[in-house]
Amino acid sequence: MTTSVPSSNAAALAPLLECRDISVTFRQPRTARDLLSARKPLKLHALRNVSLAVKPGEILGVVGESGCGKSTLGRTIAGLQSPDSGELRWEGLTLAAGGDRKARARNIQMVFQDPYASLNPRMTLGQMLDEVLLVHGLAANAAERRERVDELLLMVGLAPQLKDRMPHAISGGQRQRVSIARALAVEPRLLIADEPVSALDASVQAQIINLLEDLRAKLGIAILFVAHDLNVVRHISDRVTVMYLGEVLESARADALFEAPRHPYTHGLLEAIPLPDPKRRKRTPGVTGELPDPLHPPTGCSFSSRCPQAVEACKAARPALEAGAEHSEHGGLHEVRCIRPLSSTGAALAPVHLHRPS
Ligand SMILES: Nc1ncnc2c1ncn2[C@@H]1O[C@H](COP(=O)(O)OP(=O)(O)OP(=O)(O)O)[C@@H](O)[C@H]1O
Numbered sequence: 001m002t003t004s005v006p007s008s009n010a011a012a013l014a015p016l017l018e019c020r021d022i023s024v025t026f027r028q029p030r031t032a033r034d035l036l037s038a039r040k041p042l043k044l045h046a047l048r049n050v051s052l053a054v055k056p057g058e059i060l061g062v063v064g065e066s067g068c069g070k071s072t073l074g075r076t077i078a079g080l081q082s083p084d085s086g087e088l089r090w091e092g093l094t095l096a097a098g099g100d101r102k103a104r105a106r107n108i109q110m111v112f113q114d115p116y117a118s119l120n121p122r123m124t125l126g127q128m129l130d131e132v133l134l135v136h137g138l139a140a141n142a143a144e145r146r147e148r149v150d151e152l153l154l155m156v157g158l159a160p161q162l163k164d165r166m167p168h169a170i171s172g173g174q175r176q177r178v179s180i181a182r183a184l185a186v187e188p189r190l191l192i193a194d195e196p197v198s199a200l201d202a203s204v205q206a207q208i209i210n211l212l213e214d215l216r217a218k219l220g221i222a223i224l225f226v227a228h229d230l231n232v233v234r235h236i237s238d239r240v241t242v243m244y245l246g247e248v249l250e251s252a253r254a255d256a257l258f259e260a261p262r263h264p265y266t267h268g269l270l271e272a273i274p275l276p277d278p279k280r281r282k283r284t285p286g287v288t289g290e291l292p293d294p295l296h297p298p299t300g301c302s303f304s305s306r307c308p309q310a311v312e313a314c315k316a317a318r319p320a321l322e323a324g325a326e327h328s329e330h331g332g333l334h335e336v337r338c339i340r341p342l343s344s345t346g347a348a349l350a351p352v353h354l355h356r357p358s
């Protein structure tokens, strides 16, 4: 098993995984209009110049509305999707697209939103775990594999006796635990959890989040935790990255991002989190307006069409992702893609200068 890395030490470590300027596009199917006008089919920019880093033992929360590219990011990191451009690095070395998939899978594993869909309905839980150990040659013989299957089930809080059950004969929360056990079977160093709790009841959500936190503490595993909702990642994340229309708009330590968001979008998302005090709730408009069509994103800043702080300059050029002047206050970089970032009091700062697109 991997050795434990206390989260407080994670900040000082070199990144385990780095995404540098990753872009992914999906060509849209040719329409009759494309054929008639000999027009090239449109390209959807699912990821645009995404840069982020995950340190050993760190939990990075990735948050954004539906379609902002969270799953594409997870799939690209896991090697299931090739980037059009940009570089992925693992411990400082480039991860080649089309490189050794099995080797990448030993380090990086994914857990998905719907555990029912990702578990084989015709195999018992034990058989599924046994298969992973066999495929990756992780045990000397059947007896050793059996022992390891029990250990994996215990690790995710399930009784080993459950190994003879089929996926339909256990609860949704238990199924997600099995998915996590299967991912852990290869002793990965990074777990990509793509909305692992979105399909679960609120009480079960908390249990799975606690489990992931425990696993990080015990195994020192890094986790990229994807969610729609900032609230879900709030307590588990060391750092949080906020995405919008394929871009990173803000990345910071969780405490900095929640206490002093710098991007108006993050600010709006935080306002949308229901407050217990009804008087304050009235003053929280959240993010208003429609999400733009991803095939026709706004020019300049992608959030400019919904941003209460937007000025003409915001529509003129795409801002770069830059570390703000306030980054040292909470430790770690506080990056924001905005020419009018909010100050720590929530007020908009005057545009400083126009950035070159990155
Ligand atoms: N294989 C694909 N072919 C074409 N378009 C795709 C494909 N996969 C994703 N997209 C598009 O890319 C964009 C990003 O999708 P993605 O699934 O990564 O978003 P997401 O943030 O995970 O959304 P959700 O919260 O709904 O899961 C969306 O506009 C989506 O429609």
Ligand SMILES: [Mg+2]
Residues within 6 Å of the ligand: 070, 071, 072, 194
């Ligand atoms: Mg998704």
